[in-house]
Amino acid sequence: MRTVIFRTFAPFITALMVLFSIFVLLRGHNEPGGGFIGGLIAASALAIYGISAGVGPARRALKAHPMSIAAFGLLLAALSGLLSLFTRQAFMTSQWVTIDFLGVAVDLSTPMFFDIGVYLVVVGAIGSIALALEERESD
Structure with a gap:
């Protein structure tokens, strides 16, 4: 399924999905969403990019091994x-701690960091599985 149209639009779709996954991650405690759902959306974006461009470019786009991302998220x-x-x-x-960032009070909390960790675990684990399956299929 590597048509010209799919290869052309996949990077844009991937970028939009990653942006939406971050939005879902950050709104997680006040409304539906959070680290798990955001991570699944981001892993789906990685899978779409891997299907369109190939496994090599998808791995290079991550800049780190997916399981390293998952391990950092778990930590x-x-x-x-x-x-x-x-x-x-x-x-x-x-x-909770409140910091002043460019004149704006920003509340930081441990639940937010926990959600970011879950997000990274899901992106790393599911992304690793998706890329391994795509790599195996392309051989």
Whole structure:
């Protein structure tokens, strides 16, 4: 299914899907969405790009091995839960901090970092599976 039309529009579709996955990730605690759903959308975008351009260009576009991305996400999710232990609270208790960024108050929280970790785990694991299946099919 490597038609000229598909190869032409796949990078644009991929970019839009990744942007939408980040939107779904960041709105996750207030409305439906979050790290898992956003990660699935981003992994689908990676699969579409892998089908259209090939596995090699898709792996180069990631800049890191998919399982390394998943491992970093798992580490980030675990560390976000451990921060509450330093304040003598139960594991995974939310911690909040407000920083001033360019004159705007930005609230950062451990649930947000946990969601980002889940996002990276899903993108890395599902992306690795999708690229491996595509690589096997193209041989």
